[in-house]
Amino acid sequence: MKFPDIIFEDEFFVAIDKPSGLISVPDREQKEVSLKDLLAKKYGRIFTVHRLDRNTSGLILYAKDEVTHKYLSGVFEERRVEKIYLGLVNGVPPTPQGTIDAAMMEHPAKNGTMVINRKGKAAVTIINYFTNMVVSAGWSLIFIQEEPTK
Numbered sequence: 001m002k003f004p005d006i007i008f009e010d011e012f013f014v015a016i017d018k019p020s021g022l023i024s025v026p027d028r029e030q031k032e033v034s035l036k037d038l039l040a041k042k043y044g045r046i047f048t049v050h051r052l053d054r055n056t057s058g059l060i061l062y063a064k065d066e067v068t069h070k071y072l073s074g075v076f077e078e079r080r081v082e083k084i085y086l087g088l089v090n091g092v093p094p095t096p097q098g099t100i101d102a103a104m105m106e107h108p109a110k111n112g113t114m115v116i117n118r119k120g121k122a123a124v125t126i127i128n129y130f131t132n133m134v135v136s137a138g139w140s141l142i143f144i145q146e147e148p149t150k
Contacts, residue, residue: 003038007059012068013049014039018060024051035060050076058085085144092140093127100125 105120
């Protein structure tokens, strides 16, 4: 496996371009190599700041020390990070923009799977569809931005 591209690195953290299909952190069974495993081979001790789902590609951060990990994890927990995604969807959205306002939590029986549930944490997601970005017949590119909520 080719080592993923390093987008930025300094003495405190490393930002990696995580490819789709690679898990961010080891799963409970340790059946497959994770991005954290690859980074641990390169850097030794490494700290997970946040995760991206297996099928999601994008920028992911890992801290190189405990102090940086605590700080960056706090920034994510306090929702001071702007998260933007591009999504490829089947069909054309019925409206050019919309908002999903639904509390989310981890599925009680399926570890690592998130579900909408009123007992979960508040989550607001803004979705914009760009009419000039229809990729091909039947497929559309959408812009998804998670709105910081406290």
